[in-house]
Amino acid sequence: MRFLFIGAGGIGCYYGARLQLQGHQVCYLARGEHLQALQQNGLQVSHPDLSFNQPVDAVDIDSLQRQYPCNSFDLILLTLKAGATAAILQQLKDWLHTAEVPVLSLQNGVDNEPLIEQALGRPRTLGGLAVRIGGHIIAPGQIEATGPAQVVMGSWPNQSSDQACNPSTLEPIVDVLNQAGIPTRLSADIRHELWRKLLINNGVNPLSALTRLDTRSLTSHPTYGKTVYRMMQEVAAVSVADDVILSKQDVDEMFELISSFDAIKTSMLVDKEKGRPLELDGISGAVLQRAVQLGIDVPNTELVHALLQQQE
Numbered sequence: 237m238r239f240l241f242i243g244a245g246g247i248g249c250y251y252g253a254r255l256q257l258q259g260h261q262v263c264y265l266a267r268g269e270h271l272q273a274l275q276q277n278g279l280q281v282s283h284p285d286l287s288f289n290q291p292v293d294a295v296d297i298d299s300l301q302r303q304y305p306c307n308s309f310d311l312i313l314l315t316l317k318a319g320a321t322a323a324i325l326q327q328l329k330d331w332l333h334t335a336e337v338p339v340l341s342l343q344n345g346v347d348n349e350p351l352i353e354q355a356l357g358r359p360r361t362l363g364g365l366a367v368r369i370g371g372h373i374i375a376p377g378q379i380e381a382t383g384p385a386q387v388v389m390g391s392w393p394n395q396s397s398d399q400a401c402n403p404s405t406l407e408p409i410v411d412v413l414n415q416a417g418i419p420t421r422l423s424a425d426i427r428h429e430l431w432r433k434l435l436i437n438n439g440v441n442p443l444s445a446l447t448r449l450d451t452r453s454l455t456s457h458p459t460y461g462k463t464v465y466r467m468m469q470e471v472a473a474v475s476v477a478d479d480v481i482l483s484k485q486d487v488d489e490m491f492e493l494i495s496s497f498d499a500i501k502t503s504m505l506v507d508k509e510k511g512r513p514l515e516l517d518g519i520s521g522a523v524l525q526r527a528v529q530l531g532i533d534v535p536n537t538e539l540v541h542a543l544l545q546q547q548e
């Protein structure tokens with residue numbers, strides 16, 4: 237199959253490397269020094285179970301639109317930060333409209349798929365999650381990743397919605413990902429899964445960027461651990477704004493999952509350390525926006541978000 241990764245960061249490059257090793261055609265939309273390194277020296281990915289060091293196909297946005305018809309890809313994956321989704325969809329709008337290729341977001345947050353749907357329509361919109369992976373650019377052209385790195389994906393907003401992509405068309409993609417060593421499952425209700433993941437991301441990402449602690453140090457800390465749990469509860473409280481119900485069991489399961497996962501730096505902590513913009517709007521901002529809409533108080537999320545915004 238032919239894959240385009242829009243965003244050649246930790247997530248895009250890890251999954252792309254797995255697919256390339258399996259013989260699939262992989263192209264990355266990238267920019268800056270990282271693009272130059274990918275073009276000149278290839279991509280290096282180091283993971284406990286994978287060592288990749290090969291030339292790759294990487295292009296900037298102009299070359300992509302000039303050299304590749306949109307229908308030369310079978311799947312387009314969005315693997316940049318949530319704050320960049322609207323702009324890239326706008327920049328590539330005409331090019332994306334020349335074909336019917338589905339677009340799968342593997343980003344954190346719950347507001348990416350609605351943007352894809354708005355730009356390209358529901359049948360082309362696929363929701364997805366990168367699960368139990370920590371992956372980051374450590375130098376131009378070089379990625380370090382850890383974790384079993386699963387994928388959960390499905391038709392947006394769920395399988396039974398009017399006009400949602402027929403799940404039978406997704407099964408071959410799921411098979412290809414599994415064969416490439418990416419444990420992947422199809423979800424009948426991807427919006428619910430995205431909100432379950434937001435429990436974790438709102439719980440640990442902003443607080444890790446504030447405290448500069450990894451996930452294990454945060455969740456096992458006597459005070460911060462409680463705040464993580466409360467920030468997860470706040471996600472559950474606002475999820476009803478999107479017609480999603482998250483139970484206490486969902487919160488407990490996600491708290492357990494992140495507490496028992498490897499001690500990793502969250503993607504937001506990595507951005508903080510590098511002085512890059514934080515994915516705040518897509519994570520705590522999404523919770524705050526729903527809280528305002530519902531007239532609910534989410535004091536922990538509000539405070540952590542405000543403290544980080546002040547530092548930006």
Ligand SMILES: NC(=O)C1=CN([C@@H]2O[C@H](COP(=O)(O)OP(=O)(O)OC[C@H]3O[C@@H](n4cnc5c(N)ncnc54)[C@H](OP(=O)(O)O)[C@@H]3O)[C@@H](O)[C@H]2O)C=CC1
Binds near residue numbers: 248267268344367502
């Ligand atoms: N990293 C992780 O461990 C995990 C991340 N996620 C989620 O996955 C998504 C991707 O994260 P991650 O891989 O860390 O992201 P990164 O920030 O590492 O990578 C995104 C890449 O996209 C590039 N980019 C942004 N805009 C453009 C553009 N217009 N044209 C070309 N390139 C562009 C960035 O370049 P530049 O540096 O120049 O901005 C960067 O190289 C996020 O939503 C994140 O929350 C989910 C699970 C774990």
Ligand SMILES: CC(C)(CO)C(=O)C(=O)O
Binds near residue numbers: 368370437
């Ligand atoms: C859950 C976690 C912390 C790792 O998968 C993540 O999604 C991130 O770092 O953004």
